[in-house]
Amino acid sequence: MSAVAVDGVWKFYGDYPALRDVRLDAAAGACLALIGRNGAGKTTLLRIMAGFSRPGRGEVRICGTAPRDTATRRRIGFLGHGISVYDELSAIENLTLFARLYGLQEPRQAAAEWLERTGLERVANGLVREFSRGMRQRLAVARAFLHNPSVLLLDEPFTALDDRAIAVLQRLLREALAEGKTVVMSTHQLREALELATDVALLNRGRVAFAGPRTAEMVADPGFLYARYGEG
Amino acid sequence: MTGFLRQVAVIAAKDLRAELRTKEAINGSLAFSLVILLLFSFAFDPTGDTTREISGGLLWIVFAFAGTLILNRSFARELPNDCLDALIAAPISGAALFLGKAIANYVLLLAMELISLPVFGIFYNVRWTGQFPELMLVLLLGTWALTVLGTMTSALTVNIRLREVMLPLLTYPVLVPALMGAMQLTMALIAGKPIDADNVMWLKMLIGFDVIYTAVSLVLVETVLVG
Numbered sequence: 117m118s119a120v121a122v123d124g125v126w127k128f129y130g131d132y133p134a135l136r137d138v139r140l141d142a143a144a145g146a147c148l149a150l151i152g153r154n155g156a157g158k159t160t161l162l163r164i165m166a167g168f169s170r171p172g173r174g175e176v177r178i179c180g181t182a183p184r185d186t187a188t189r190r191r192i193g194f195l196g197h198g199i200s201v202y203d204e205l206s207a208i209e210n211l212t213l214f215a216r217l218y219g220l221q222e223p224r225q226a227a228a229e230w231l232e233r234t235g236l237e238r239v240a241n242g243l244v245r246e247f248s249r250g251m252r253q254r255l256a257v258a259r260a261f262l263h264n265p266s267v268l269l270l271d272e273p274f275t276a277l278d279d280r281a282i283a284v285l286q287r288l289l290r291e292a293l294a295e296g297k298t299v300v301m302s303t304h305q306l307r308e309a310l311e312l313a314t315d316v317a318l319l320n321r322g323r324v325a326f327a328g329p330r331t332a333e334m335v336a337d338p339g340f341l342y343a344r345y346g347e348g
Numbered sequence: 349m350t351g352f353l354r355q356v357a358v359i360a361a362k363d364l365r366a367e368l369r370t371k372e373a374i375n376g377s378l379a380f381s382l383v384i385l386l387l388f389s390f391a392f393d394p395t396g397d398t399t400r401e402i403s404g405g406l407l408w409i410v411f412a413f414a415g416t417l418i419l420n421r422s423f424a425r426e427l428p429n430d431c432l433d434a435l436i437a438a439p440i441s442g443a444a445l446f447l448g449k450a451i452a453n454y455v456l457l458l459a460m461e462l463i464s465l466p467v468f469g470i471f472y473n474v475r476w477t478g479q480f481p482e483l484m485l486v487l488l489l490g491t492w493a494l495t496v497l498g499t500m501t502s503a504l505t506v507n508i509r510l511r512e513v514m515l516p517l518l519t520y521p522v523l524v525p526a527l528m529g530a531m532q533l534t535m536a537l538i539a540g541k542p543i544d545a546d547n548v549m550w551l552k553m554l555i556g557f558d559v560i561y562t563a564v565s566l567v568l569v570e571t572v573l574v575g
Contacts, residue, residue, distance in 0.1 A: 166433075168433060168574065169575055170574065189439040190439045198430025198431070200434035201434075202431055204366040213362050214434065216358045217359075217439070218438060218439060259434065
């Protein structure tokens with residue numbers, strides 16, 4: 117059974133088809149890099165996978181179940197364009213809040229542990245609105261990983277990250293993949309993504325132009341897929 | 349069930365904590381309420397019997413207008429940093445999210461109303477404490493009606509640009525029966541009349557409104573948020 121299965125998904129915004137018959141699979145332990153130009157449909161697809169919106173046609177299954185099932189949502193960690201933490205709350209309050217919502221046994225302990233793993237333990241009680249951009253991003257990463265999800269859906273995870281946050285995220289993703297978790301990430305940072313990816317899918321105007329295992333050729337020349345299957 | 353209630357409590361506590369840190373909604377709402385009460389007190393002769401007769405209605409109009417400032421912020425506060433995505437992604441039901449937010453709004457609205465009431469009494473020369481328990485009952489029921497409808501509309505309008513305009517436009521017409529009930533009962537209580545056979549139907553309607561709109565909102569909120 118695929119950890120993430122996308123079967124004939126269409127999504128319309130008005131009459132415009134943002135996704136057209138998208139079919140993708142990611143096995144458990146795989147890291148699928150979704151690449152494509154702006155407007156190719158990467159974010160729309162990730163949002164449907166995460167259960168934020170429903171497809172017009174087709175279906176998405178996460179570990180065999182629908183994304184909106186409560187049990188499925190426990191398995192998904194989502195990191196989107198926004199950091200999804202509250203400026204008015206402290207770092208520890210933010211993580212404790214989400215630990216409680218995910219029903220973790222020791223919410224505050226889990227929050228403290230993730231603050232330490234992302235190097236934010238010294239500012240645990242500081243309000244997020246006073247954080248630097250890099251610190252906010254590391255907190256967002258901690259929030260996405262906090263509940264130990266088995267499927268990580270990451271939308272442009274490396275964009276606008278500082279060096280330290282990139283290092284933290286790459287380390288956490290490598291650990292997650294080593295533990296057999298599944299990662300699906302959309303990205304424009306091909307070099308960082310292809311280092312981690314086991315599979316690659318290129319979206320072009322809502323269609324899957326290419327889907328397959330990552331090859332050495334792609335790592336050597338990140339523009340290779342665009343040149344061959346994209347719009348050049 | 350305990351899991352559901354825990355989720356409701358977590359959401360309500362989060363909203364109240366965030367509001368107490370910024371005081372954006374409560375300060376705006378309270379200031380608006382006091383200014384409107386003050387301005388109307390200049391427009392009417394506070395000693396006149398007519399003023400006292402319409403003061404119940406005036407009070408609820410002020411509560412409804414000032415309340416939208418709190419209700420508008422309810423889901424809108426989730427927009428910066430895309431926090432709504434994180435809440436929708438969390439394994440909690442839409443009903444728990446809605447109820448948590450509604451309870452936080454209810455507390456804030458009641459706080460604004462309870463501060464405004466004595467000011468209203470002074471400006472309009474009204475002895476509002478004469479039937480205090482009954483008045484509190486009407487206040488609790490009327491405020492819940494405003495809360496539940498306003499919170500639902502806040503969810504409905506969260507992703508549109510003109511949400512500050514749309515929330516009152518969508519809320520007030522539907523709220524009319526509850527507002528009428530609350531106004532009629534408040535006017536009677538302030539005039540020293542008890543809740544009896546003459547006006548108990550307004551109380552029943554207020555309770556019915558609360559029950560129906562709470563149930564409908566709890567069922568529909570997931571569809572409103574996710575589509």
